Amino acid sequence: MKDSGDFLHFESKQHGSSFFLYYFKTLVHETPLNEHILRYLSREPLTSLKEVKDKIPITGIIITEDLKTICEKVMTGYVIVRLHDNSVECALIPCQVKKARSVSQPEVEFTVVGSKEAFVESLDTNIHLVRKRLPVHELKAFELTLGKLTNTKVVVMYLDGVANEENVNTVKQRLKDIHVDQVVDSSVIMQLISDNRNSPFPQLVDTERPDRVVSVLCEGKVVILSDGSPQALIGPTTLVEFFSAFEDYFVNWIVASTSRLIRLFAVLFSILVTPIYVATLTYHYELIPSDLLSTLVSSRQRIPLPPILEAIFLELSIELLREAGARLPTKVGQTIGIVGGIVIGTASVEAGLTSNVLLIIVALSALASFTTPVYRMSNTIRLTRFPFLIFAHLWGLLGITICFSFLIVHLLKLKSLGRPFLEPIYPLRVQDLKDAIIRLPLSFQSTRPIQLQTEDTRRFNRRTQKEKNDFHE
Amino acid sequence: MRRSFNLFLIILLLTGCVQQSILDDIQMVTIIGYDLPDEDKEDGLIKGIAVAPQYLADGKIENNVFVETAKLSKEIRSQYNSKSPKPIVSGKLEVAMFSREIAETEGVTGLVDTLHRDPSIGSRVFLGIANGDTEELLSTNYGNVDTGTYFQDILKHNSKHGMLPETNLHSFLYSYYSEGSDPFLPILDRDGDKVKITGIGLLDGGKMVSELDADNLFTFKILQEKFSSNxxxxxxxxxxxxxxxxxxxxxxxxxxxxxxxxxxxxxxxxxxxxxxxxxxxxxxxxxxxxxxxxxxxxxxxxxxxxxxxxxxxxxxxxxxxxxxxxxxxxxxxxxxxxxxxxxxxxxxxxxxxxxxxxxx
Structure with a gap:
């Protein structure tokens, strides 16, 4: 440890007695160190470490001889106090520096109405944000440390008596089974505890909104928070949950249902429209209406590429634009978007590489893929388009059907923490449809989702909720 | 693992069996006409006229007319192909016309059969009888439209709102094979640079035996039980x-x-x-x-x-x-x-x- 430049160790001699201090100056908060520790230590001569523990007004002081604990603690910002140079026994005084970003607005899941707080990198702050919204003692936070090198603190939160114990135990067990050296973000945990790690579909929802976390905790789901990550993981989840924005609960149920339907339509549109274009133009010219035929043929008249290459060329250039925009600094990124979108689009049509009909289709389907509220899911959707394109080229509409059935079979096999991923559509659970493809009014949401197999299935009494107070003026 | 590999292999290898027909690499015949050859060289010969529109990049439409004579109507098609820069396909066929001579002498049965037998031809193809020279009727340019769509539009709106009862391939085959009814087909004629429906040809089996002129179509439609509004x-x-x-x-x-x-x-x-x-x-x-x-x-x-x-x-x-x-x-x-x-x-x-x- 002495190799590190920020490791300090010195001997202090006062009143005839001496003590030794060891700590990392980059991990220790200087104000409490000076104000509490050094002040009390230097006031009177010290005789034993027990005295140190009693005198210093800091909680959590440990006296130990175990070298392993000493090493671990000093790395997390503890100060070691020794009375004699050759004794092993030390007092460990917690004095961590807590540097963290303050709570700010959600950027990924921004909503116009509703809370403007988002999770930050500090685990304690995140737990605080959840606890202050859910002040009940049933809210449990099970803590464990993951990562051989990073020693990341991970907390599993659930409502005792509501969340199914099996779900909670599954999460705990899978977390305990993680043996990797680094857990830098909750997304790593998500990949490690997913039911099917080879699926492009995310099997846990991640959110940066404490209010969403509270809402799913009340439903009986399990939430995983990880230190250093502003994203909480939610499970078990279903496919439709990825297409429901949290804002759906803030607006009227009719508006919410409409926007959910639009989003689902957008997903299908985004996946299928370019493949259908390729399939019809390559195999099924009979399907094109006569009125559209002249537009389509004359727009493709000068194009030397077959539809599949044309489509892949455009899809790839859209992906390039997106990737370049995501990697570049914000200001340059915007320019790239405009330059790429307008210049490349028009230029490729004028150069006769793509037809303008396809340009519209590809741009629309790219736009449609961005309506998905969960970022991870929208990535998956854009990726799914490519196998569909290839199948459409090889087999036409039959290929699209084959690819679609592969997709459905895959989704049917998927599980989220052991619960079916495609629920409530399959297995069909009519009751859970109240908050799936459409969102019914809040008074209909009196029971918790069957999928979660919660211990307490009732959220509130629907009858008492519905009663209206007659004492309106 | 082995199974999914086999599946992958099947899908990959079978793609060789699929025949592509990319939209701009084919000639789509939209209207086809049958007539008897001018000088009767041999018996049983049929003259086939096919019109395929060519859509140009500036929005103009050119109608390519192919005329060939052969014994069988599908034989005609392979002869078209030898003249055309792109393969000729029949999936976009809108109208099939028979000349009055064919309808009166040989009957349309055999020709309708080829249309019916081709899976790429829909059952909503309109059928009609051409008065006068079929080749002339089909090779005339009726403005910046493809001839097939032009004929189809005329027949479609007239059978939907006008005086014509519906006469597509489906209804023709229905009344042809039905025991208690006989088919009829509209008669079309060229009128300058327009096409006009002049009446209805009445068929006995496949042969045209009589006709009704346009004045009588109102009464015929009432007897036919067809509703119309215009x-x-x-x-x-x-x-x-x-x-x-x-x-x-x-x-x-x-x-x-x-x-x-x-x-x-x-x-x-x-x-x-x-x-x-x-x-x-x-x-x-x-x-x-x-x-x-x-x-x-x-x-x-x-x-x-x-x-x-x-x-x-x-x-x-x-x-x-x-x-x-x-x-x-x-x-x-x-x-x-x-x-x-x-x-x-x-x-x-x-x-x-x-x-x-x-x-x-």
Whole structure:
């Protein structure tokens, strides 16, 4: 440890007695160190470490001889106090520096109405944000440390008596089974505890909104928070949950249902429209209406590429634009978007590489893929388009059907923490449809989702909720 | 793992069996016409005229006309291919025309069969009979449209709103194979740079035996039980007094009783609107007069029409189907036609005028 430049160790001699201090100056908060520790230590001569523990007004002081604990603690910002140079026994005084970003607005899941707080990198702050919204003692936070090198603190939160114990135990067990050296973000945990790690579909929802976390905790789901990550993981989840924005609960149920339907339509549109274009133009010219035929043929008249290459060329250039925009600094990124979108689009049509009909289709389907509220899911959707394109080229509409059935079979096999991923559509659970493809009014949401197999299935009494107070003026 | 690899292999290898037809690399025939060759070199030869539109990048449409003569209509197609820069496909066929000569001498059965047998040809292809030279009719340029769509539009809107009963491949085959009815096809003719529907050809089996001119289509449609909305009928009341009546809804009812097997009564009724009237005031009496004159006129035309059908032994208004629906046991077409020829068929018309315009 002495190799590190920020490791300090010195001997202090006062009143005839001496003590030794060891700590990392980059991990220790200087104000409490000076104000509490050094002040009390230097006031009177010290005789034993027990005295140190009693005198210093800091909680959590440990006296130990175990070298392993000493090493671990000093790395997390503890100060070691020794009375004699050759004794092993030390007092460990917690004095961590807590540097963290303050709570700010959600950027990924921004909503116009509703809370403007988002999770930050500090685990304690995140737990605080959840606890202050859910002040009940049933809210449990099970803590464990993951990562051989990073020693990341991970907390599993659930409502005792509501969340199914099996779900909670599954999460705990899978977390305990993680043996990797680094857990830098909750997304790593998500990949490690997913039911099917080879699926492009995310099997846990991640959110940066404490209010969403509270809402799913009340439903009986399990939430995983990880230190250093502003994203909480939610499970078990279903496919439709990825297409429901949290804002759906803030607006009227009719508006919410409409926007959910639009989003689902957008997903299908985004996946299928370019493949259908390729399939019809390559195999099924009979399907094109006569009125559209002249537009389509004359727009493709000068194009030397077959539809599949044309489509892949455009899809790839859209992906390039997106990737370049995501990697570049914000200001340059915007320019790239405009330059790429307008210049490349028009230029490729004028150069006769793509037809303008396809340009519209590809741009629309790219736009449609961005309506998905969960970022991870929208990535998956854009990726799914490519196998569909290839199948459409090889087999036409039959290929699209084959690819679609592969997709459905895959989704049917998927599980989220052991619960079916495609629920409530399959297995069909009519009751859970109240908050799936459409969102019914809040008074209909009196029971918790069957999928979660919660211990307490009732959220509130629907009858008492519905009663209206007659004492309106 | 092995199974999914096999599946992958099957999918990959079988792709070689699929035949592509990329939209801009094919010639889509939209209208096809059949005629007899000009000088009769050999018997059984057919001249086929196919028109395929070529869409140019600037929005213009050029119609490529292919004319070939061969024994079989599919043989003609392979001859087209030897002339065309792109493979010829028939999936976008809209209209098939037969010349009057073919319809009267050889019959259209064999030619319709090839259309019917080709899975890429839809059953909503319109059929028609070309009056005059088929090649000339099809190779004329009718403006910046592809000829097939132009013909299809004419036939489509006229059978949807106008005077024409529906005559696509499906309805043709239905009445052709049905025991109690005979098919009919519209007759088209060139009128300068336009195409005109001049009447209906009545077929016995596959051969055209008679025709109806455009004036009689209103009556024919009522007998056919087809509703139309833009169809007008003019009534001559006196020397210079006439009224035009638009049909809103028409109904046909066939009264047949197996105990009186020799009698059929057709009751037609029309709800009409007066669109034009040359007399002075439309009094209730005048309305009544119009109604009665119209009833009599239609009845006269209808009865005459039915009589000529009976003489020819054809049944385009599918009375046979109506009789069959009320006959127990086997229905014998031959026996029915014999009976039909001597049947006592009466036609009774009822016209009701519901509106006479907004002028009072």
């Amino acid at each position: 169809d007008s009928f003019s009534v001559n009341l006196d020397q210079d007094k006439y009224a035009a009546i638009y049909n809103i809804a028409s109904k046909r009812k066939i009264e047949y009783n197996s105990r009186e097997a020799n009698k059929i009564k057709i009751r037609g009724s029309i709800l009409g609107v007066i669109k034009e009237y040359s007399g002075k005031a439309l009094t209730p009496e005048a309305l009544k007069e119009i109604e009665e004159t119209m009833e009599k006129d239609i009845e006269k035309r209808g009865t005459k029409m039915i009589q000529s059908f009976q003489e020819l032994g054809i049944d385009p208004i599918s009375l046979g189907n109506a009789v069959r629906s009320k006959t127990r046991g086997e229905f014998d077409r031959k026996k029915w036609i014999d009976e039909y020829k001597n049947m006592d068929i009466s036609f009774d018309m009822n016209v009701k005028i519901t509106e006479s315009g907004i002028i009072e």
